[in-house]
Amino acid sequence: MKASHVRLEHVTKTFTRGRNGAQVVALDDVSLDVARGEVFGVIGHSGAGKSTLIRLINGLESPTSGRVHVGDQEITALPERDRRAVRRDIGMIFQQFNLFRSRTVAGNVAYPLKVAGVGRAERDRRVARLLDFVGLLDRAHDHPEQLSGGQKQRVGIARALATEPSLLLADEATSALDPRTTGEVLALLGRVNRELGVTVVLITHELDVIRAVADRVAVMDGGRVVEEGAIYDVFANPGTPAAADFVRGALRDRPSPETLARLRHRHPGRIVTVTLRDRTGFQTALAKTFLAHDVAADIIYGGIDELQERPIGSLTFELTGPDGGIRAALDALRADGIILTEEA
Template sequence: MPADSRPTPVPAPVHVRFDQVGKSFPGKDRKAAPHVALADVSLEIRRGEVFGVIGHSGAGKSTLVRLINGLEVPTAGRVHVGPHELTALSERGRREVRRDIGMIFQQFNLFRSRTVAGNVAYPLKVGGVRQPERDRRVARLLDFVGLLDRAHDHPERLSGGQKQRVGIARALATEPSLLLADEATSALDPETTGEVLALLRRVNRDLGVTIVIITHELDVIRSVADRVAVLDSGRVVETGSVYDVFARPRTGAAARFAGATLRDRPSPETLARLRARHPGRLVTFRLRDQAGLQTRLARTFLDHKVAADIVFGGISELQERPVGSLTFELTGPDGAVDAALTALRTDGVDLVEEEA
């Protein structure tokens, strides 16, 4: 079949949808204005994807999670999970929907009095699953998360990463189609965080579970998420693929997350130090999935007889695509430097001359 006649892939069905959702809480006293936790939030999370929600403390992330699992009801708008409109259901109806949702917590929330196997079995016991089936599921899940040999240990004998793996196994015990991870790696060191995120990606890939990850860490999002929503002061300010949102941020909130994590642009303090050592013009070139950028830069500088030295920057990856910036000191006649920069802009190169 010719390449241009291939059918367009059909998007996966929507698993979670927010339609202009708002959530307010009463003020501390009768005269105080309500606290607006979320305002006019609209987003779609597709079945089978890993969707990240990133925002600083107080942005409304935990409220959003509680709306998805029906522990809170919105003040305005509608929340859909699968075929169900949660906002139209009674508390009993929301409990039924909640059975198809697993939760992973920041502080693990394990029972200290129960063994690893007992913790994983707990939601099955509450749900009335018979002992033989409980035992089969627990063994299968502990093997899946790599803790079958710790089944009879108590949580105090486990590391933080092992506790979180128990939490993941417990969240999967009822075979949910949707998994919510609320700051699930915030209490872990970087190496253990990577192991837990790899396990979550395996849960998504092997079991087909939709995962929503709530976090304030871009490294978490870039490691595991397919798409992301940036939450700022209760509003979704950007949403899209991880690469598009953070390689080409359109809002200050997304740009701050990208800058703090990628660290490829000089801060004002760093820029002042660079200027003290480098008298030439400092220009930053943004790499946004552009093949051969450094070769194009070198050729243009050579053609215009401009000397160029890299003084700051870095190249990283988002979703296996390069992203980053390189800051050069450019020396030569002003007219030659201007001509080189004009040629590069005409060629579509994303650049910014750092202000003095």
């Protein structure tokens, strides 16, 4: 088992808002463990507590209660002077790039090195190496306004890596980009993880971002972590409404209530949605079970995708035949561990 790189233990964070001093709970008893060298995704809608979480990890905020560890340090126990030393080992990528308009591409990447007191020759060496890594060495003397959104974010990634951090925090890093550019930036973050060995924590509200690059994911809702696990497990069998909502939007493999109503007009039989399982002969087993009980099963909706080289999705069937046969077939499938939903 890999060592922890980031660990939160029962962290709560409250803010005082308004003239009446109302207490707002941004994080509520959050515990997380990010392994060294993994890509860890944190997903949630606006207001779920994601931005507060990332500010606690980089030491810009302190929890109301609980502890935050980064590497071997309990960052919550450190004075501000010592927190700055921990932050030098943490790179940040922002949604709106946060580049200096007055500086060139090379100047933006060099800035954190200059602040850290790195000599000119070493700065130039690192800047050239990083711009080559992100594919922008030929744009070193351009200014940010001459770049596309994706190129600006590549500069942001190069700048975040300038101090050679072991941890990279990406806060909605692709939200301002189009789908194609998002894919290119995510592929680059994958390279950062694989080739440089950097731990990456992705904060996002887009499940497609998580599924493209993350190893594990935590789902946040109302300041709490409501579900956590391997990407495939959370996608294939979400255990909470919040996780199911994200999965439904990403896979688009289950009929919405409106679509289901239209399907019912055309298909009078019993409608059942079966969750695809990652096992050999899954669909053949379905067909044999239905056939053994004289049940006709027609696929009327669904989709099968691939996640981490494993099939994922669901199929919606119209089942026709004797009521007893349908009941027996569904009981047999459930007994075989197959997850199915009878659409009301």
